[in-house]
Amino acid sequence: MKTFFNVEDLGNLNDALAEAKEIKNNRFGYQELGKNKTLLMIFFNNSLRTRLSTQKAAMNLGVNVIVLDVNAGAWKLETERGVIMDGDKSEHLLEAIPVMGSYCDIIGIRSFAGLSDRDYDYAETIVNQFVKYSGRPVFAMETSTVHPLQAFADLFTIEEYKQTTRPKVVLSWAPHCKSLPQAVPNSFAQWMNAADVDFVITHPEGYELDPKFAGNAKIEYNQKKAFDNADFIYAKNWSCPGVTNPADYGKIINSDPSWTVDTEHMSWTNNGYFMHCLPVRRGLIVTDDVIESDHSLVIPEAANREISAEVVIKRMLESL
Numbered sequence: 001m002k003t004f005f006n007v008e009d010l011g012n013l014n015d016a017l018a019e020a021k022e023i024k025n026n027r028f029g030y031q032e033l034g035k036n037k038t039l040l041m042i043f044f045n046n047s048l049r050t051r052l053s054t055q056k057a058a059m060n061l062g063v064n065v066i067v068l069d070v071n072a073g074a075w076k077l078e079t080e081r082g083v084i085m086d087g088d089k090s091e092h093l094l095e096a097i098p099v100m101g102s103y104c105d106i107i108g109i110r111s112f113a114g115l116s117d118r119d120y121d122y123a124e125t126i127v128n129q130f131v132k133y134s135g136r137p138v139f140a141m142e143t144s145t146v147h148p149l150q151a152f153a154d155l156f157t158i159e160e161y162k163q164t165t166r167p168k169v170v171l172s173w174a175p176h177c178k179s180l181p182q183a184v185p186n187s188f189a190q191w192m193n194a195a196d197v198d199f200v201i202t203h204p205e206g207y208e209l210d211p212k213f214a215g216n217a218k219i220e221y222n223q224k225k226a227f228d229n230a231d232f233i234y235a236k237n238w239s240c241p242g243v244t245n246p247a248d249y250g251k252i253i254n255s256d257p258s259w260t261v262d263t264e265h266m267s268w269t270n271n272g273y274f275m276h277c278l279p280v281r282r283g284l285i286v287t288d289d290v291i292e293s294d295h296s297l298v299i300p301e302a303a304n305r306e307i308s309a310e311v312v313i314k315r316m317l318e319s320l
């Protein structure tokens with residue numbers, strides 16, 4: 001596996017979920033694979049779960065880990081070609097990338113969407129240069145448009161907790177005070193569409209996800225109807241994806257607090273579980289009672305990030 005950005009990169013999804021279950025019970029069983037191998041984790045943005053779980057996963061596999069926070073210690077990087085570098089950027093990405101690639105065997109990268117230029121973000125301009133110029137396998141640790149390690153862990157968690165063969169899973173928008181990327185909902189939708197679940201997306205008008213990710217999912221603009229009889233509620237904020245109105249890309253076009261998930265919302269479900277990728281802003285996305293309830297899965301969901309990362313790194317090691 002040379003890149004991990006989309007669900008299809010794992011091949012058969014049921015096989016990948018079975019491998020995750022096996023690794024969860026035997027996470028130290030493959031340490032020979034990582035002997036004398038190095039993972040370079042590159043962060044252009046903050047992280048808690050991804051930073052810790054991916055390092056842990058690599059260490060489980062016997063892999064050496066280097067973590068680089070590009071904006072804290074490295075040279076400020078120019079990402080555009082054809083510019084005269086007489087500003088505050090000392091190094092160009094096109095030198096930095098192959099240099100970084102020379103120190104490692106596998107690269108993980110986090111580079112969030114800028115949320116100002118939709119074409120630039122949705123072309124994955126930054127990350128695709130790492131794929132092209134590093135000479136190494138590259139996996140996403142949340143890029144402009146995807147967060148597959150999160151979605152893999154989310155689906156694995158649903159498989160662990162589902163009470164029926166084909167559960168109803170609802171991706172619900174919720175309000176936020178900042179413009180957030182679409183990467184998490186994009187990947188969640190992509191992976192749910194590939195899984196054996198009854199998938200519904202609910203959000204105010206104008207927040208339609210890119211069709212590349214929303215696929216054939218049912219879109220329900222009435223949140224209460226969407227929650228009806230749901231088994232899993234996956235709450236997340238995202239800024240306007242610019243699908244219905246490109247001029248609104250990256251903007252907050254709705255702040256309606258009635259979309260905040262509270263106990264009444266959860267009463268509409270089939271005694272459903274609450275999920276969120278974290279970090280979460282209580283009082284905006286979800287109330288304290290819901291996220292602290294015995295049907296909140298946010299902690300086991302975060303713990304499963306170690307497992308999704310270990311499957312991906314293991315597969316990349318096996319293909320070196």
Ligand SMILES: CCC[C@H](NC(C)=O)C(=O)O
Nearest residue numbers: 180181183184277278279
């Ligand atoms: C895992 C989530 C990362 C990011 N969240 C924030 C707060 O920037 C997002 O919404 O994409």
Ligand SMILES: NC(=O)OP(=O)(O)O
Nearest residue numbers: 047048049050277278
């Ligand atoms: N869910 C997730 O990726 O969390 P971090 O942004 O803290 O890594």
